[in-house]
Amino acid sequence: MESSNQSRRQFLTKTSKAGIALATLPIITKITPASFVAVNEYQQQPLPYAYNALEPYIDALTMEIHYTKHAATYAKNLADASVAEKVDTASTSLVSLLKNISKYSPKMRNNAGGHYNHEFFWQSMTPKSSLKPEGKLLAQIEKDFGSFDAFKTKFADAGKTRFGSGWAWLVVSSDKKLVIGSTPNQDNPLMDVSELKGTPLLGLDVWEHAYYLRYQNKRPDYITAWWSVVNWDVVTKRFEEA
Numbered sequence: 001m002e003s004s005n006q007s008r009r010q011f012l013t014k015t016s017k018a019g020i021a022l023a024t025l026p027i028i029t030k031i032t033p034a035s036f037v038a039v040n041e042y043q044q045q046p047l048p049y050a051y052n053a054l055e056p057y058i059d060a061l062t063m064e065i066h067y068t069k070h071a072a073t074y075a076k077n078l079a080d081a082s083v084a085e086k087v088d089t090a091s092t093s094l095v096s097l098l099k100n101i102s103k104y105s106p107k108m109r110n111n112a113g114g115h116y117n118h119e120f121f122w123q124s125m126t127p128k129s130s131l132k133p134e135g136k137l138l139a140q141i142e143k144d145f146g147s148f149d150a151f152k153t154k155f156a157d158a159g160k161t162r163f164g165s166g167w168a169w170l171v172v173s174s175d176k177k178l179v180i181g182s183t184p185n186q187d188n189p190l191m192d193v194s195e196l197k198g199t200p201l202l203g204l205d206v207w208e209h210a211y212y213l214r215y216q217n218k219r220p221d222y223i224t225a226w227w228s229v230v231n232w233d234v235v236t237k238r239f240e241e242a
């Protein structure tokens with residue numbers, strides 16, 4: 001178990017990277033490992049790459065607005081809802097909140113989902129994509145969908161056919177099968193209210209705010225381009241831990 005001093009150093013390093021002025025942080029005299037994790041997962045984390053890093057597939061202006069406006073607002077509204085609905089963010093993991101989301105307000109559902117989904121999405125992309133998984137994940141994809149190309153087609157169809165705003169997902173079901181589906185708005189497969197259920201491995205934001213500046217109404221073109229930036233190393237790690 002790490003010491004509270006180690007946790008504090010990691011906390012300060014992370015917040016410094018996020019560009020948060022330390023002077024604006026609340027004074028925390030004791031940070032336990034448990035509270036360190038919980039406090040941070042309710043907050044927007046630094047983007048793991050520059051706004052222009054995913055060009056030409058995702059343009060810099062879309063990334064900047066998406067991260068600093070849309071996703072930041074979900075995180076802020078989640079913080080407000082957590083206070084209003086008395087969620088102890090030091091002891092309640094975000095995943096457990098999502099698994100019990102039916103007990104909370106629509107505001108909590110939209111913003112806890114919005115915050116979780118976007119943090120998950122940023123981590124799912126990289127400017128140095130391997131373009132394809134390997135090993136056990138690739139074998140499981142081929143077993144459950146026939147081939148990697150068939151998987152991509154089915155996943156893309158889930159994104160294309162999601163009416164309005166929402167997300168396409170690859171999840172591991174409770175019986176350890178890979179399943180593709182989609183959710184409306186900011187719902188996700190962790191939520192008890194979701195028709196699609198499972199442990200998320202990959203999620204694609206198909207809200208217009210994710211692609212409209214470059215692709216306008218051509219959502220299929222955005223989805224085709226997005227395959228070039230998928231972080232298969234992260235997806236593989238999620239698969240191994242599911």
Ligand SMILES: [Fe+2]
Pocket residue numbers: 066070118205207209210
């Ligand atoms: Fe989004």
